[in-house]
Amino acid sequence: MIESTPVVEVSDLRRTYSDPGGESTHALSGVDLSVHAGELLAIVGSSGSGKSTLLQLIGCLDSPTSGSISLSGRDVGSLREKEKVVFRRDHIGFVFQAFYLVPSMTVLENVALSSIIRDESAARWRSGALELLQRLGLEGTAERFPHQLSGGQKQRVAVARALFSKPEILLADEPTGNLDAANSDAVLQLIRSAVSHDTGAAGILVTHDFYAASFADRVIAVHDGKLVDELILAREALGVGGDSEHVERVRTWMASVPF
Numbered sequence: 001m002i003e004s005t006p007v008v009e010v011s012d013l014r015r016t017y018s019d020p021g022g023e024s025t026h027a028l029s030g031v032d033l034s035v036h037a038g039e040l041l042a043i044v045g046s047s048g049s050g051k052s053t054l055l056q057l058i059g060c061l062d063s064p065t066s067g068s069i070s071l072s073g074r075d076v077g078s079l080r081e082k083e084k085v086v087f088r089r090d091h092i093g094f095v096f097q098a099f100y101l102v103p104s105m106t107v108l109e110n111v112a113l114s115s116i117i118r119d120e121s122a123a124r125w126r127s128g129a130l131e132l133l134q135r136l137g138l139e140g141t142a143e144r145f146p147h148q149l150s151g152g153q154k155q156r157v158a159v160a161r162a163l164f165s166k167p168e169i170l171l172a173d174e175p176t177g178n179l180d181a182a183n184s185d186a187v188l189q190l191i192r193s194a195v196s197h198d199t200g201a202a203g204i205l206v207t208h209d210f211y212a213a214s215f216a217d218r219v220i221a222v223h224d225g226k227l228v229d230e231l232i233l234a235r236e237a238l239g240v241g242g243d244s245e246h247v248e249r250v251r252t253w254m255a256s257v258p259f
Contacts, residue, residue, distance in 0.1 A: 006034045006035065006036050006037075006070075007035055007036060007037050007071065007072055007168060007169060007201075007202035008033070008034065008035035008058060008069075008070070008071055008169060008202055008204070009033075009034050009068075009069070009070040009071075010031055010032060010033040010034070010054075010057075010058065010067070010068070010069055010070075011032055011067055011068045011070075012030050012031075012032060012066065012067040012068070013028055013030070013031040013032075013033075013054070013057060013064050013066075013067035013068070013069065014026070014028055014029060014030055014031075014064060014065045014066045014067050015027045015028040015050075015053055015057060015062070015064050015065050015225075016065045026224075026225050027050045027053040027225050028050045028053055028054060028057070028064075028225040028226075029224070029225040029226050030067075030226065031050075031054060031067070031225070031226065031227055032227075033054075033220070033227065035202045035203075035204060036202060037197075037200045037201070037202055038195065038196055038197035038198075038199070038200060038201070038202070039195070039202055039203070039217045039218065040191070040192060040195040040202075040203040040204075040205060040215065040216045040217050040218075041202075041203065041204050041205065041216055041217065041218050041219075041220065042204075042205045042206075042207055042212070042213040042215070042216035042218070042219040042220070043055070043204060043205070043206045043207075043219075043220055043221075043222055044206075044207060044208060044210075044213055044219060044220070044221050044222070044254060044257075044259075045208075045221055045222035045223055045259055046208075046223070046259040049222045049223050049224065049225070049259065050222050050224070050225040050226075051206045051222045052173055052206055053225075054222065055171050055173055055204060055206050057069060058071070058169075058171065058204065059088065059092055059094060059171045060076050060079070060084040060087060060088050060092070061088075063077070064077070071087070071091065071092075071169060072091055072168050072169070074087070089114060089117065091167060091168045091169055092167055092168070092169045092170075092171060093161075093162035093163060093164075093165060093167030093169070093170045093171070094162055094171050094172075095158050095159050095162045095170075095171070095172040095173065095175040096158065096173050097173050097174050097177060099146070099154040099155060099157070099158045100158070101146040101154060101157060101158065101161075102146070103145065103146050103147060104145075105145070105146075106142065106143050106144065106145060107133065107138065107141045107142055107143070107144050107145070107146070107149070107157050108126070108129050108130065108133070108142040108143065110146065110157055110161055111129040111132060111133065111157060111160045111161050111164050112125040112126070112128070112129040112161075112164060113161055113164075114161075114164060114165040115164075115165070125164075128164065129142075129160070129164060130142060132160040132163060132164060132190075133157075133160060135186070135190060136156040136157075136159065136160055136183075136186055136187065136190065137156070137183065137186060138153060138156055138157065138160070141153060141157075151178045152178050152179050152180065152183055154178075155175065155176075155177070155178045155179055155187075156179070156183060156186075156187060158175075159172075159175055159187050159190065159191070163190060163191070163194050166194070166199065166201070167201060168200070168201055168202070169201065169202050169203070169204075170191065170194060170195055170201055170202070170203040170204070171203075171204050172191060172203070172204070172205045172206065173206045174206060174207055174208070175187055175188075175191065175205070175207075175212075176188065176207070176209065176212050184211075184212070185242060188212055188215045188242070189215075189242075191203060191205065191215070192215045210247060210250040210251040210254050211242065211247055211250075213250045213254070214233070214242060214243070214246040214247045214249075214250045215242065216233060217232070217233055218230065218231065218232050218233065219231040219233065219250060219253070219254075221254075221257040221259065223257075223258065223259055228257065228258065229253075229257050231249070231250065231253045233246060233249065233250070
């Protein structure tokens, strides 16, 4: 287990939804979870298990029915909505299944969106945004607009945008779902380098893919809104991720978990 300061702390987290007929669905049922500085956590589970709900709650995009969420030492449950917007902007990087790129902005501007919102000059953000695009094989797309990109290119732009501001907390929901093997590897390598002891960031990766999960320090399984199992990976001994032994450990473990 990584010995460092918890960046994400979740206690007895519950989320219940009610349909128009009054029937309740328990998306999360008493989840306790900590993610430390420098730790990348992968969350796996079947569709409807609650893993994306957990990610949205940690990302301050939804509010729990009960329980607490502390991010970087701050109880975000006490924040007003406007305060949550500022907190997300300043502390959290998101990669969603949907891309949420701004259609009227170029690829380069989408990557540097957080700096543009702060009204920083292009001279301050241009080189950093270009470097991220290059690392993701997108250097030729900088002046294009989102509608001119393929789905895989849009996904990589979304990853670059999430990493651009060097967030304390990185949240990624199926970030390789639209990518081929080569581009998936580039994205996972970049996420892994962004979440390390050197950066002090904490990351949570929701995935169904055992290869993607192999880049994490720890993998947890979610079923029916509860954490049902955990696998701790000795990443330091096996390298950055994608190592054949690492992948096989995750694959075997996932095959044994009762999703």
